[in-house]
Amino acid sequence: GAVVSQHPSWVICKSGTSVKIECRSLDFQATTMFWYRQFPKQSLMLMATSNEGSKATYEQGVEKDKFLINHASLTLSTLTVTSAHPEDSSFYICSARDGRGERGYTFGSGTRLTVV
Amino acid sequence: EDQVTQSPEALRLQEGESSSLNCSYTVSGLRGLFWYRQDPGKGPEFLFTLYSAGEEKEKERLKATLTKKESFLHITAPKPEDSATYLCAVQGRSARQLTFGSGTQLTVLP
Numbered sequence: 740g741a742v743v744s745q746h747p748s749w750v751i752c753k754s755g756t757s758v759k760i761e762c763r764s765l766d767f768q769a770t771t772m773f774w775y776r777q778f779p780k781q782s783l784m785l786m787a788t789s790n791e792g793s794k795a796t797y798e799q800g801v802e803k804d805k806f807l808i809n810h811a812s813l814t815l816s817t818l819t820v821t822s823a824h825p826e827d828s829s830f831y832i833c834s835a836r837d838g839r840g841e842r843g844y845t846f847g848s849g850t851r852l853t854v855v
Numbered sequence: 856e857d858q859v860t861q862s863p864e865a866l867r868l869q870e871g872e873s874s875s876l877n878c879s880y881t882v883s884g885l886r887g888l889f890w891y892r893q894d895p896g897k898g899p900e901f902l903f904t905l906y907s908a909g910e911e912k913e914k915e916r917l918k919a920t921l922t923k924k925e926s927f928l929h930i931t932a933p934k935p936e937d938s939a940t941y942l943c944a945v946q947g948r949s950a951r952q953l954t955f956g957s958g959t960q961l962t963v964l965p
Contacts, residue, residue, distance in 0.1 A: 745898070773952055782942065782957040783899070832898045834953075843889050843946075844953060846898035 741767050741837035745847025752823055752854055760818045760850045762833030768813035769835035773844070774806075777830040786831075789816040823854040857882045857947045861956035868933055868963050876928040876941055876959045884948030888926050890919050891942040893958070899942055902928075933963045 742765040752758050762772055770791045775783040787808050788796040795808035805827075807819040816835075820827055833847045860879045868874055880888065887906055891899035903912045905921040912919050916937065918929040928941055940960045944953040 743898075771951060780960075782955045784955075785952050788952060830896075834898075843887060843901065843904050845901065846891075849896065849898045851896065 741835075741839070741845040743833065743835050743845045743847045745833050745850055747850060748848060749851040750853070752852070754824055754854055755822055757819055757821045758823055758852060760820075760831055760833075760852075762816045762818070762835070762847050764814045764835045764837075764845075767835075767837045767839065769816075769837075770813060771836065772810060772816040773834040774808065774816075774818050775832045775834065777832060777849075783832060791816075820852065823852070825854045828852055828854045857945055857950065857954040859943055859945055859954055859956035861941075861943050861959050863959060864957065865960045866962070868930075868961070870934055870963055870965050871932045873929070873931045873933070875930070876943075876961070878926040878928070878943030878956055879924060880926070880943070880945045880956075881924075882945045882947045882954075886946040886948050886950075888921055889944045889946070889953060890926070890928055891944065893940045893942055902941075930961070933961075935963045935965050937961065938963045 744763045746761050772789040774786045777783050786801045789808045789810040791810045810816040832849045834844045858881045862877045887904050890902040893899045903919040908923045910921050916931050920927045940958045942958045943956045
């Protein structure tokens with residue numbers, strides 16, 4: 740079945756530094772990947788749609804300059820949180836669609852970001 | 856705008872006590888309704904996709920049903936390992952992304 744690998748699974752960084760999160764589709768190609776943010780006991784909120792070879796599409800209210808998305812290949816999308824602050828601490832999850840079956844969207848295992 | 860509402864927010868069951876979770880939705884042309892299971896600190900795990908009213912799917916102790924306005928996830932004789940948050944999501948006809956509900960946190964007590 741479709742597998743999406745996300746790394747790292749957790750990261751702690753100092754305020755003001757940048758953090759990169761990787762999302763890879765392991766056994767299928769994904770022209771589109773999705774990045775979500777999830778706060779404790781809340782649902783997934785779509786941040787942006789990552790498009791291979793073109794600019795990402797950001798949801799309303801998401802700062803493009805803070806959350807940099809790069810989708811340079813059909814199997815890799817990255818999310819970089821720039822100049823991180825404590826309020827950026829959250830659970831970030833990526834997703835990709837495998838068009839081969841009805842499974843729909845496969846999710847990565849998530850990245851717990853803590854900014855101190 | 857697509858919307859998904861799940862109820863209840865939390866549900867505690869005794870082992871073996873069957874129940875149902877509800878997912879009400881409004882969408883401009885349903886392409887698919889998805890059920891996922893999410894364990895703490897993990898990404899959502901796919902359970903079912905339903906496409907049209909009247910459709911039903913089963914997997915072990917879980918059964919998902921769909922009407923034009925809502926979906927139910929029936930849990931028969933649950934076990935403690937069924938404890939998780941269950942998420943419902945829809946994809947509208949013109950959308951690439953999913954719209955998620957807030958989830959139902961299920962706890963099954965031994």
